[in-house]
Amino acid sequence: MSSSLFAFTVKDFRAQLRQLVLTGAAVAVGVAFLVLSVGGAGALVQSYEQSAAADVGGAPVQVTGRDGAPLPAGAAARTAKIPQVSGVAERLVGHANVLTPAGRPLDDRALVTSVAADPALRWQRLDTGQWPERAGEIVLDRDSAARVGAGVGDTVRLTRAAGGTADVRLTGLLDTSASQALGSQPAIGIPYAQTATYATGLRATHLDLTLRPGADALAVAKDVKKRLGDGVTARTHAGAVDEAKQSGRTMYAIVLTAALSFVLIAMAVARMVVTNTFSVVLAQRARQLALLRCVGTDRDQVRRIIRRQGLMLGVLASGAGLAAGAGACALGTALLNGLADLGPLDISLMPGRWTFVLGGLFGVLLTLWAVRKPARAASAVPPVAALAASGAAQLPEPGSRALRETVSLLLLVSGTGFLALGAFGGSALSLLAVTLGAILTFFAVLRYARYVLPPFVAVIGLALRRPFGTVGRLSVQQLRANAGRTSAAASAMLVGVTVAVSAVTAIGVTKGGLEEMLAGRMPAVFALDSDADRVPADAVAALRATPGLTVAPVRTATLTVDGQRTVVATADPAALNPDAEGVAAARTLKDGEALAYAGRSGSLTVKGTPATSPASPGSPASTRLTVVAGGGALPLSLFPEATVYVNGATLDRLAPGAAAHTSTVLVNPADGTGHDEARAAVDRALAAHPDIRIADTGSDAALVRSMLDRMMLVVTVLLGFSMCIAALGVAATLMLTVEERTTEFGMLRAIGLAGDQLRRMLTLESVLLALSGALAGTLLGLVYGTLAARSVMGGRVSPLDILASSGGTALTVLGILTATVLTGVAASVLPARRVRRMAVVDALRAS
Numbered sequence: 001m002s003s004s005l006f007a008f009t010v011k012d013f014r015a016q017l018r019q020l021v022l023t024g025a026a027v028a029v030g031v032a033f034l035v036l037s038v039g040g041a042g043a044l045v046q047s048y049e050q051s052a053a054a055d056v057g058g059a060p061v062q063v064t065g066r067d068g069a070p071l072p073a074g075a076a077a078r079t080a081k082i083p084q085v086s087g088v089a090e091r092l093v094g095h096a097n098v099l100t101p102a103g104r105p106l107d108d109r110a111l112v113t114s115v116a117a118d119p120a121l122r123w124q125r126l127d128t129g130q131w132p133e134r135a136g137e138i139v140l141d142r143d144s145a146a147r148v149g150a151g152v153g154d155t156v157r158l159t160r161a162a163g164g165t166a167d168v169r170l171t172g173l174l175d176t177s178a179s180q181a182l183g184s185q186p187a188i189g190i191p192y193a194q195t196a197t198y199a200t201g202l203r204a205t206h207l208d209l210t211l212r213p214g215a216d217a218l219a220v221a222k223d224v225k226k227r228l229g230d231g232v233t234a235r236t237h238a239g240a241v242d243e244a245k246q247s248g249r250t251m252y253a254i255v256l257t258a259a260l261s262f263v264l265i266a267m268a269v270a271r272m273v274v275t276n277t278f279s280v281v282l283a284q285r286a287r288q289l290a291l292l293r294c295v296g297t298d299r300d301q302v303r304r305i306i307r308r309q310g311l312m313l314g315v316l317a318s319g320a321g322l323a324a325g326a327g328a329c330a331l332g333t334a335l336l337n338g339l340a341d342l343g344p345l346d347i348s349l350m351p352g353r354w355t356f357v358l359g360g361l362f363g364v365l366l367t368l369w370a371v372r373k374p375a376r377a378a379s380a381v382p383p384v385a386a387l388a389a390s391g392a393a394q395l396p397e398p399g400s401r402a403l404r405e406t407v408s409l410l411l412l413v414s415g416t417g418f419l420a421l422g423a424f425g426g427s428a429l430s431l432l433a434v435t436l437g438a439i440l441t442f443f444a445v446l447r448y449a450r451y452v453l454p455p456f457v458a459v460i461g462l463a464l465r466r467p468f469g470t471v472g473r474l475s476v477q478q479l480r481a482n483a484g485r486t487s488a489a490a491s492a493m494l495v496g497v498t499v500a501v502s503a504v505t506a507i508g509v510t511k512g513g514l515e516e517m518l519a520g521r522m523p524a525v526f527a528l529d530s531d532a533d534r535v536p537a538d539a540v541a542a543l544r545a546t547p548g549l550t551v552a553p554v555r556t557a558t559l560t561v562d563g564q565r566t567v568v569a570t571a572d573p574a575a576l577n578p579d580a581e582g583v584a585a586a587r588t589l590k591d592g593e594a595l596a597y598a599g600r601s602g603s604l605t606v607k608g609t610p611a612t613s614p615a616s617p618g619s620p621a622s623t624r625l626t627v628v629a630g631g632g633a634l635p636l637s638l639f640p641e642a643t644v645y646v647n648g649a650t651l652d653r654l655a656p657g658a659a660a661h662t663s664t665v666l667v668n669p670a671d672g673t674g675h676d677e678a679r680a681a682v683d684r685a686l687a688a689h690p691d692i693r694i695a696d697t698g699s700d701a702a703l704v705r706s707m708l709d710r711m712m713l714v715v716t717v718l719l720g721f722s723m724c725i726a727a728l729g730v731a732a733t734l735m736l737t738v739e740e741r742t743t744e745f746g747m748l749r750a751i752g753l754a755g756d757q758l759r760r761m762l763t764l765e766s767v768l769l770a771l772s773g774a775l776a777g778t779l780l781g782l783v784y785g786t787l788a789a790r791s792v793m794g795g796r797v798s799p800l801d802i803l804a805s806s807g808g809t810a811l812t813v814l815g816i817l818t819a820t821v822l823t824g825v826a827a828s829v830l831p832a833r834r835v836r837r838m839a840v841v842d843a844l845r846a847s
Contacts, residue, residue, distance in 0.1 A: 006308070013309045022732035023277040024317035026725045029051060030263070031321025031363040032328060033721045035356065037259035039329045039349040043336075044255055046579040050345045051178045057123030059089075059208035060217045062240045063224055064233050070203040071232060078227055079207055086214035090118035091123070091206035094199025097691060098186055099157040099165060100148050104683050104716035105693050109185035109529075110144065112199035117192060121208040124182070124189055127765060129150060129172025135194050139172040144186040158188070159531070159691045161200050176344050201530045203705070262718040265499055265759050266368055269492045269722045273729030274310075276488040280736045282306065282378040299379040300499045307368060314367030318360040323753070325359070328469035329499035341359050345657075362595070399567060403644065408447040415440025430791035438784040440690045442498065445780065449487040449494070454480050454492075456772035468764060471757050474748075475764040482737075489733040493820065496722035497777030498784070500816055503715045506783025508809025510792060519676040521738055523576040523583060523637050524552065524666030525675065526682055527695040539692060542685040543665060550575045550675035554638050558656035561644060568606075569635050569642035569663075570630035570651040577668060583629025591653075592624075595631040595645040600807045602627060606654055635706060695801040712812065713826065723823060730769050731827035734762060738831050745835055759832040763825060770824030774817055780815075 046305035065071050076090040097105035115132055116122045129152040132138050150156050155167050176182040196202055220232040329349040336347055418437030422430045461476030479486045528535055543551045552575035559568050573586035582595055594604060604625040635642040668679035685694050
């Protein structure tokens with residue numbers, strides 16, 4: 001019996017294969033997307049690891065400070081005395097400023113690295129030109145050279161460590177595209193002997209060693225470790241490369257998790273497509289299933305037949321998806337290495353063989369899971385159904401209806417509660433609550449889809465009746481008459497569009513409210529940063545003398561507070577942004593009161609005078625400060641190292657004389673002065689101070705907006721796979737209905753409906769299916785995305801106002817809806833062609 005049952009299963013599957021081609025294609029796309037996602041994540045991590053390994057250089061032995069600490073003094077000299085060592089290059093790292101032709105430094109401080117005298121120990125990579133070898137020569141990264149308008153052979157102006165500036169000759173340009181150490185900021189390479197002339201904060205981070213012929217690198221590394229002590233780590237070249245790659249493993253887990261989240265969405269859509277297709281196919285074969293029951297096939301055997309057919313479909317589809325994914329990875333690798341400038345990196349998108357094994361297994365198991373429900377419903381078809389006049393029937397819904405309705409209601413109620421808690425509760429876990437609420441309510445909406453989506457079809461159909469006449473009315477009536485099938489087909493599109501619109505809305509609202517959020521959190525638009533860790537008095541005076549600026553010097557002192565060295569800050573709160581957190585509390589602060597960061601409360605005990613100064617005559621042994629609630633974030637926003645804020649009189653009493661100094665200056669545009677005008681005024685006032693940089697919250701906002709734009713593009717592209725799978729589901733449903741409605745089409749042709757009209761009717765049905773799911777998904781996505789953005793912004797700005805004024809977000813949502821319409825049109829091409837070619841007589845003979 002089992003062999004004959006298996007033979008019947010295979011024969012029946014081959015007979016139904018044409019109906020399942022599009023469904024198999026949906027699974028194949030999902031599996032291919034999985035392979036591409038894993039390969040892309042692996043390629044990203046490869047680039048990270050290879051760039052980290054490239055920064056190691058080619059030294060046979062490398063010495064570093066433990067846990068990133070600087071090397072001890074004299075380490076290079078002691079290492080050079082080891083007999084097996086032939087050469088030592090000390091890597092020096094510091095900071096300097098590259099000046100524009102106008103004499104102002106770039107906003108980002110440049111990282112200075114020493115260029116080794118021995119070419120074999122130079123770890124930086126030269127793009128064009130020559131290495132600097134004499135005093136007054138440097139190399140610069142390509143981007144910074146372009147920003148100051150300099151080319152190879154030109155003169156560049158740098159700040160000097162002792163103060164003032166110096167003109168140097170640019171001998172070459174660094175290739176920082178594949179460097180983790182140099183790629184994120186301006187980079188300067190200076191000959192080792194001249195590094196201290198320009199760099200401040202200079203420290204030795206590495207020793208690169210060359211060995212005499214025959215020397216064992218591991219033995220030398222152990223000898224170095226023994227001579228220099230526990231404060232250093234000595235590794236062979238292979239060990240240093242492996243250590244540099246360690247962080248890449250953590251990064252791989254994070255990137256892979258993010259990529260697989262989109263894969264799971266796509267595979268969830270594929271599962272819905274498979275379930276819907278098998279449900280329609282089995283409903284059309286209800287009479288055949290009943291006949292099987294009549295000849296002695298029991299329920300378990302019917303379920304086994306369908307599950308085996310699902311297994312066959314999963315194997316074929318997964319195999320096709322793996323082949324397509326491998327081909328796409330190979331093509332992507334060739335294009336990436338052939339067209340992109342990767343420098344020393346060699347990137348491959350092709351994942352390992354275990355990815356193909358697990359990806360194929362996942363596709364097969366997903367298909368088996370998807371056919372589980374249709375198989376249970378098919379096994380419940382009674383033998384008496386064989387007497388039905390038609391071969392098609394509505395499959396019974398397995399399980400208890402009361403239980404299903406109860407679960408759906410619980411999901412909806414609990415999800416709505418989490419959404420409200422996250423959006424309006426003000427909790428630290430607001431975003432998590434909104435996410436959980438969105439998931440719960442979305443599952444509830446899917447369970448109620450047969451009641452929710454047909455009304456959308458009816459509403460959209462009202463707009464189609466006038467332009468399309470009879471064809472439009474027939475399309476709407478057909479979809480409303482088969483509410484279950486309509487909701488099942490449109491639900492796949494609903495999933496993809498909901499997730500896409502949610503992400504686009506949340507990102508768009510956050511981007512739109514970014515400037516207002518920063519304005520509400522930051523006490524000033526501009527902040528001054530000096531290499532000397534203090535701003536000169538003449539710079540402060542120049543700023544105050546410049547019209548259109550509101551200047552607030554920030555004075556700090558390092559004191560012993562509650563037994564710990566603590567930076568205490570003060571500034572004039574009247575000159576700060578009144579909307580910034582803590583400024584209102586600072587304006588009412590009295591002498592002897594303080595604002596404290598990190599949850600300190602009650603009182604603070606300040607002992608003696610500043611920790612960096614000798615005791616002053618008459619200074620108190622200790623002072624108690626009362627902590628005032630409501631402004632704990634202000635000290636940190638005034639100065640990155642400050643954790644306590646007091647008013648000016650209190651700081652003068654705690655740190656008398658010159659103990660307190662101006663660490664930075666905060667500047668706001670005065671009333672009536674625009675941002676760009678104020679920035680130009682600050683640059684003019686600081687023309688005599690090239691060592692002072694300007695931090696601009698507007699630039700920070702632009703950088704974050706750029707990151708969010710890229711994130712929106714990536715999310716939209718990745719979710720496009722889900723929409724493609726949903727389109728295949730719509731096409732599969734239409735193809736199946738064509739066979740089921742053959743007689744209907746014949747009658748319509750017989751009473752005068754033309755072939756082109758039938759084609760338009762199916763196209764409209766496809767568009768209605770896609771658009772109804774898309775519109776419902778758009779509404780849900782707008783709600784979820786807006787609530788998520790509100791939870792992130794904490795109610796500081798109105799997401800609805802931002803969304804209404806955000807043209808970019810609106811255009812993206814309209815683009816998604818347009819793509820949905822085009823998807824519906826594309827999904828109808830094959831079914832419409834088949835109907836148009838159908839002979840009227842043959843159609844009328846069909847039963």
